[in-house]
Amino acid sequence: MKILEAKKITKMFPGVVALDSVDVAFEPGEIHAIIGENGAGKSTLIKCLTGVYEPEEGIVEIGGENAMKNKSLFDKIAYVPQEIDLFTYMSVAENLFIPYEKSGVKGTVNQKELEKKAIPILKKFSIPVNPGDMVGDISVSSQQLLQIARATVHENYDVLMLDEPTTSLTTRDSKILFEIVEKIKAEGKAIIFISHKLEEIFQLADVITVFRNGKKVAYSNLKDVDTNWIIKQMTGRELDQNEKFYSTQVSDEVLMEVKGLTGERFTNISFSLKKGEILGFSGLVGAGRSELMQAIFGYLPVYKGSVKVDGKDWKLGDTNYSVKHGFIYLPEERKRQGILPVLSIRENISISVLDELKSGINISQKKEEELAQNVIETYDVKTPGSDKKIQFLSGGNQQKVIIGRAMASKPKLLVFDEPTKGIDVGTKTEIYRLMKKLAEEEGLGIIMISSEMEEIIKCSNRVITLYEGKISGEFSEHTEQQDILGAIIGINS
Amino acid sequence: MSKENTKQKSGNAFVSALKKSNMTAMAAILIVMIIIASVISPYFLDIYNLQSVLRDLAFIGIIGIAQSLLLLVGELDLSVGKIACLSGILSGMLMVNVGINPWMALIIGLFLGFLFGFINGIIITRLRLNSMVATIGMQGVYGGINLVITKGKAVTGIPADIQFLGKKALGPIPIPFVICIIVLVLVLFMIKKTKTGRYIYAIGNSKEAAKILGIKVDRIRVMIYSVVGLLSALAGLLYVCRLGSAQTAIGEDWPMNSIAASVIGGISLTGGVGNPAGALIGAAVITIIQNIIVLFGVNSYWQSAVSGIVVVLAISFSSISNIVRENRQKRIKLN
Numbered sequence: 001m002k003i004l005e006a007k008k009i010t011k012m013f014p015g016v017v018a019l020d021s022v023d024v025a026f027e028p029g030e031i032h033a034i035i036g037e038n039g040a041g042k043s044t045l046i047k048c049l050t051g052v053y054e055p056e057e058g059i060v061e062i063g064g065e066n067a068m069k070n071k072s073l074f075d076k077i078a079y080v081p082q083e084i085d086l087f088t089y090m091s092v093a094e095n096l097f098i099p100y101e102k103s104g105v106k107g108t109v110n111q112k113e114l115e116k117k118a119i120p121i122l123k124k125f126s127i128p129v130n131p132g133d134m135v136g137d138i139s140v141s142s143q144q145l146l147q148i149a150r151a152t153v154h155e156n157y158d159v160l161m162l163d164e165p166t167t168s169l170t171t172r173d174s175k176i177l178f179e180i181v182e183k184i185k186a187e188g189k190a191i192i193f194i195s196h197k198l199e200e201i202f203q204l205a206d207v208i209t210v211f212r213n214g215k216k217v218a219y220s221n222l223k224d225v226d227t228n229w230i231i232k233q234m235t236g237r238e239l240d241q242n243e244k245f246y247s248t249q250v251s252d253e254v255l256m257e258v259k260g261l262t263g264e265r266f267t268n269i270s271f272s273l274k275k276g277e278i279l280g281f282s283g284l285v286g287a288g289r290s291e292l293m294q295a296i297f298g299y300l301p302v303y304k305g306s307v308k309v310d311g312k313d314w315k316l317g318d319t320n321y322s323v324k325h326g327f328i329y330l331p332e333e334r335k336r337q338g339i340l341p342v343l344s345i346r347e348n349i350s351i352s353v354l355d356e357l358k359s360g361i362n363i364s365q366k367k368e369e370e371l372a373q374n375v376i377e378t379y380d381v382k383t384p385g386s387d388k389k390i391q392f393l394s395g396g397n398q399q400k401v402i403i404g405r406a407m408a409s410k411p412k413l414l415v416f417d418e419p420t421k422g423i424d425v426g427t428k429t430e431i432y433r434l435m436k437k438l439a440e441e442e443g444l445g446i447i448m449i450s451s452e453m454e455e456i457i458k459c460s461n462r463v464i465t466l467y468e469g470k471i472s473g474e475f476s477e478h479t480e481q482q483d484i485l486g487a488i489i490g491i492n493s
Numbered sequence: 494m495s496k497e498n499t500k501q502k503s504g505n506a507f508v509s510a511l512k513k514s515n516m517t518a519m520a521a522i523l524i525v526m527i528i529i530a531s532v533i534s535p536y537f538l539d540i541y542n543l544q545s546v547l548r549d550l551a552f553i554g555i556i557g558i559a560q561s562l563l564l565l566v567g568e569l570d571l572s573v574g575k576i577a578c579l580s581g582i583l584s585g586m587l588m589v590n591v592g593i594n595p596w597m598a599l600i601i602g603l604f605l606g607f608l609f610g611f612i613n614g615i616i617i618t619r620l621r622l623n624s625m626v627a628t629i630g631m632q633g634v635y636g637g638i639n640l641v642i643t644k645g646k647a648v649t650g651i652p653a654d655i656q657f658l659g660k661k662a663l664g665p666i667p668i669p670f671v672i673c674i675i676v677l678v679l680v681l682f683m684i685k686k687t688k689t690g691r692y693i694y695a696i697g698n699s700k701e702a703a704k705i706l707g708i709k710v711d712r713i714r715v716m717i718y719s720v721v722g723l724l725s726a727l728a729g730l731l732y733v734c735r736l737g738s739a740q741t742a743i744g745e746d747w748p749m750n751s752i753a754a755s756v757i758g759g760i761s762l763t764g765g766v767g768n769p770a771g772a773l774i775g776a777a778v779i780t781i782i783q784n785i786i787v788l789f790g791v792n793s794y795w796q797s798a799v800s801g802i803v804v805v806l807a808i809s810f811s812s813i814s815n816i817v818r819e820n821r822q823k824r825i826k827l828n
Contacts, residue, residue: 299705319704319705319707323706329705336702337699337705339699340698340703341699343765350691351691354688355688362687363688363691
């Protein structure tokens with residue numbers, strides 16, 4: 001019996017066919033993984049299956065009924081988005097039960113009652129918070145679990161859709177999540193699991209559907225396939241799993257020297273970075289990695305300590321100074337801090353090098369367009385043109401535009417904060433190769449913050465681990481994953 | 494059947510024209526309004542009436558263009574009217590009571606407006622305040638100073654040799670409107686062609702991203718507040734020239750009209766989207782509505798209500814057309 005089925009759905013946007021006559025079906029008691037490169041049509045599919053978009057052709061059936069004609073059927077799909085969208089200034093209990101009509105809270109809302117009802121749910125999901133806590137005060141990891149708990153509070157759901165649920169989870173919490181998902185599966189619900197992490201897919205899912213360029217290209221039982229098969233289906237080509245990306249041209253010259261740096265979320269940090277080196281920063285979510293880098297960059301305040309670049313004292317607390325002197329930070333929060341969403345791709349690229357594009361005091365449109373085309377070609381950005389607003393590009397393509405923009409200003413020091421968050425395997429490899437190339441050919445010093453152990457090990461010449469704002473370990477090239485993991489969770493080996 | 498089809502087609506063309514940009518849509522609606530007004534009232538196209546429309550338009554236009562700059566970074570200034578008024582009064586007193594050269598007094602007046610805007614900007618950026626709340630407070634301050642120094646009385650006897658700035662016309666076109674157009678051209682040049690203009694849009698898109706790009710976000714915000722103060726003073730001074738006296742009631746309805754004009758002209762309240770030229774079109778829509786109401790002889794007690802309703806309709810226009818389009822798609826789909 002199929003609980004949710006898409007029949008020949010086609011969705012078009014100006015200039016692109018986002019979904020091309022796609023058939024896909026989901027069954028109760030089954031975990032169904034969906035995978036595909038960025039821009040393959042996964043997000044569009046989700047939006048069609050949850051009733052946000054109406055496909056131009058084809059229909060969505062829920063429980064055998066046409067949901068195009070009866071929109072209320074979409075209530076049976078519980079969707080957990082990738083980004084956290086909780087009400088920060090409301091309590092955990094309130095967040096769980098809003099909207100009250102759907103979660104069976106009748107009449108007036110009684111805070112005590114809500115909190116009582118919340119306790120068993122928090123227990124079921126092993127969320128270590130009190131129902132009365134404000135959501136803004138609990139950890140990111142707890143927020144992510146809470147978001148999933150919220151989706152399952154509405155009793156009438158038949159399908160649970162998880163969109164990259166583990167991006168902000170620690171390994172421990174991912175494990176908890178998977179146990180819960182197994183429980184929900186045992187209750188006879190259908191589960192849709194969207195993830196770029198192949199390891200998780202093999203661990204959890206029963207069947208897999210692969211998308212490429214808006215088409216469904218493969219469907220299989222996971223028992224019958226391996227990683228290489230999935231990557232080949234996704235990218236249409238084979239990828240070498242053992243390819244390494246650390247720089248082979250590390251110079252002896254020190255590019256940056258950080259001494260005794262202390263700020264709000266980090267204490268007494270000292271390290272150095274050489275020219276042509278890729279330095280990995282690993283740690284738990286909330287360990288202070290991003291805050292440290294943002295402070296060195298000048299975005300956040302520094303309380304104590306000093307930074308030297310090329311042997312000269314570096315001015316802290318001024319992003320304009322940093323950018324002018326060749327230090328560029330590529331933020332993890334791409335949507336909020338990276339892109340300028342309603343500006344075009346061209347304007348997003350040119351913004352950091354407007355001085356070079358001027359003729360007189362005018363910005364030369366010709367030079368601007370040349371630059372944009374150059375970036376689009378060099379970094380293989382998939383777009384119908386440079387006029388398209390950047391918010392309509394997929395995550396991976398947005399990231400490429402942002403890297404292209406950074407490179408246009410010819411930096412000497414780059415900080416990549418979670419450069420591959422929400423990016424597919426194929427594009428990930430492209431980004432790694434690019435980092436390697438920049439370090440080796442241009443002699444850039446690169447710092448990469450990442451929560452993905454595999455990526456840290458593949459790309460870094462050295463790895464520094466942070467635990468609760470302090471350096472808990474430093475490792476050279478060929479360290480075993482196990483040792484680094486210990487330092488991340490604060491065990492001194 | 495075929496009739497139905499053509500109806501559908503023209504409807505789609507209309508909707509697609511509207512979708513292209515709110516500003517062009519409003520420009521089209523403005524032309525329709527002008528045609529209707531000239532058909533209904535024989536006086537509308539009268540040269541004297543048109544001149545008076547353009548003169549009124551100039552003031553809302555200048556303030557609207559200024560306000561649109563702030564809206565582009567996602568902020569607004571509710572003290573524009575009081576800044577205009579206070580600059581006008583102070584400049585008037587310098588001419589009349591102190592007796593300095595009226596041209597000099599005008600320049601000082603402009604500088605004062607710039608200074609008031611600068612103060613707004615510094616307070617808002619340094620103390621990290623919400624622009625709306627802060628400028629509600631500041632308009633109280635500027636309005637209060639105004640009352641203290643004038644005790645509510647107008648400054649009369651503005652020298653005749655500068656009154657032409659508000660009263661005369663260049664050929665058929667009133668001088669305030671000529672100045673308004675010059676302001677628009679300068680602002681458009683800045684916003685579309687220069688680095689600063691791009692930075693303004695970037696800040697309106699995301700203040701965080703702009704800062705990470707190394708843009709001096711707060712410096713640019715202060716600069717915009719200062720320019721808004723300067724343009725407010727410009728409008729206020731022209732109004733003093735027009736009246737021949739500096740009245741304490743100048744600029745009462747300018748804050749609201751300037752915001753309405755910008756929004757009608759397609760400038761988003763959340764920042765990053767729009768074109769200051771839209772503010773001038775929006776200002777024209779508002780001015781012509783007010784003119785039509787007068788020409789129709791609407792009871793003066795009703796004038797404000799009627800013009801309010803039309804402004805709300807104008808603002809809702811693009812969202813109404815979206816609703817209509819969605820409903821039509823749904824109908825086509827279900828049949």
